[in-house]
Amino acid sequence: MRILQVVASAERRGAEVFAYQLGLELQARGHMVSTVSLAPSDEPERLPFRSLINTNRRFASHSRFHPGVIKDLVQELKAHDITIAHGGSGLVPTAIASIFARRPFIYRNIGDPSFWGNVRFANLRIGLPLRRAAAVVSLYGAAGAYMTENYGVDRSRVTVLPNSVDADSFPRRSELDQLAAKERLGLSGTQLVMGYIGALSSEKRPEWAISASAAITDAMLLLAGDGPLRTQLEHAYGDSPGIRFLGSTSNPAGFLAGLDVLLIPSQTEGIPAVLIEAALVGVPVVATDVGGIQEVVQQTSCGIVVPADDESGFASAIGLVLSNPADYLADRASIVARHSMEQLGEQWEALLEETVRSG
Numbered sequence: 001m002r003i004l005q006v007v008a009s010a011e012r013r014g015a016e017v018f019a020y021q022l023g024l025e026l027q028a029r030g031h032m033v034s035t036v037s038l039a040p041s042d043e044p045e046r047l048p049f050r051s052l053i054n055t056n057r058r059f060a061s062h063s064r065f066h067p068g069v070i071k072d073l074v075q076e077l078k079a080h081d082i083t084i085a086h087g088g089s090g091l092v093p094t095a096i097a098s099i100f101a102r103r104p105f106i107y108r109n110i111g112d113p114s115f116w117g118n119v120r121f122a123n124l125r126i127g128l129p130l131r132r133a134a135a136v137v138s139l140y141g142a143a144g145a146y147m148t149e150n151y152g153v154d155r156s157r158v159t160v161l162p163n164s165v166d167a168d169s170f171p172r173r174s175e176l177d178q179l180a181a182k183e184r185l186g187l188s189g190t191q192l193v194m195g196y197i198g199a200l201s202s203e204k205r206p207e208w209a210i211s212a213s214a215a216i217t218d219a220m221l222l223l224a225g226d227g228p229l230r231t232q233l234e235h236a237y238g239d240s241p242g243i244r245f246l247g248s249t250s251n252p253a254g255f256l257a258g259l260d261v262l263l264i265p266s267q268t269e270g271i272p273a274v275l276i277e278a279a280l281v282g283v284p285v286v287a288t289d290v291g292g293i294q295e296v297v298q299q300t301s302c303g304i305v306v307p308a309d310d311e312s313g314f315a316s317a318i319g320l321v322l323s324n325p326a327d328y329l330a331d332r333a334s335i336v337a338r339h340s341m342e343q344l345g346e347q348w349e350a351l352l353e354e355t356v357r358s359g
Contacts, residue, residue: 004080005035006073008089010046012248013199014273015086015110020047021166022084025345026352036076038089043226045250052076064093071258077101082356084108085133087154088116088126091181095129104134104355112291113138115203115268127151134355137161139270140292159351162255162292163271164344168346170280173257181258184358185222192219193317194318195259195283197252197274198266200227208265211236212315216322218242224249256281262303265314266290276339278302284321284328286314299338302330 003026005019016037023033040051052072053064063069074097077083083105091107097172098105107130130136130151138144138159144158158168173181179189187193194216196209206223210233213221223233224246237243249255252274256262262278264287271292278285281298285303287293287309297305304317321328337343 001031001082001356002080003031003033003352004076004083005033005034005082006090006094007037007049008087009039010041010049010051011043012045012047012250015108016047016049018110018163018165018273019084019086020049021164021341022345022348024166025341026349029345029349031349032350033220034076034080036073038069038093043248045248064089069093073097073316074100076103079104082106082134082352084352086110091126091129095132098132100344102329104359105132106135106137106351106355107133108137109139109143109147109270110142111270112268113143113150113288117150123151127153133157135159137351139146139163140295143270143292147264161344161347161351162296162339163273163276163281164339164341165273165276167280167340167342170256170277171252172280172282172332177257181254184254187220187258192216192322193258193260194219194221194263195224195255195261196221196263196265196340197224197249197255198264198272200225200229200233202229203267205265205267206233208311208314209263210243211311212263212265212318213242215315216318218302220244222246222255224252224255225304252277256283259283260325261286261318263314263318264288264293267292267308271296275302276335279330279335280332282332284325286317286321288314296339300330300335301328303328 007016007019022160037049037051052069077097087110094105120257130153147153148155153185198204200206215228221243226248234245262283262285269291279300279302287305288308289305290308294305306313308318
């Protein structure tokens, strides 16, 4: 098959990293895969995607809905048998392009549609393009049910395929691995290290991690990521001896290996890849009960989940995990079986082939 993937940008964010890894897996299975982004990126560690909005072009300052972008996307769809649109940014442009290209596309929902779908004219802005998709992939059952019930997506077109990662890139750490990882960060082996990895944005609530860290004596909080809140947070907390802002990382496995606990305080999520990655490495997790997080934590016993609005409970759960970390060591084999790219790649291949056959 000739497969096209459409992503929001080339930055190392969850959906984009997944698309990159899925592309490699499908290529290994003998398919031709191309990935294009709908926005340029100047990030040094950006992924090798071609942007449809090139800074040398006359519509470079315009959005993904610019006629020139849609025209290029139509040509891309025509050159491929099927397209995967990853996330909401690619849904409408891909749906429009599919009309002119007469090619099927699969929409992969990456978050919690009950959170992001709370907008004016949702049935027009989200429901109409969703119903044009030949298939819709959700990360967990409740997300698929929401799209069926609220946007009229045919149940037969919805498939649940949980988030997945390249498991081999996240080996289970040993005590020596953890000590070495801390030393690479300039920390002593006995330093208690809490970590946050992800966008520094309002819906991710990194300030919860910062507030909680203040209650843990002699702990170091490492925040790996970038985003609109970074300047504000660095200005407020950059001089704190127990907090470090590391910026984006292209080595999440190395970052995770040095942690005593990973914090996921988000207001909304789908199934964050970092949750799976931490469980593979053997890092306990404290997270909020949003999206499909509870489902993964229950399956793997990799940490504690607290109500999404319980900030004090979030801080208390960190202490519980740190006092008994061995109680939250996930079974790696079960994680690999449910969330490895190799396992999910086979299911994606089957869905793509079936969708192409169905026309």
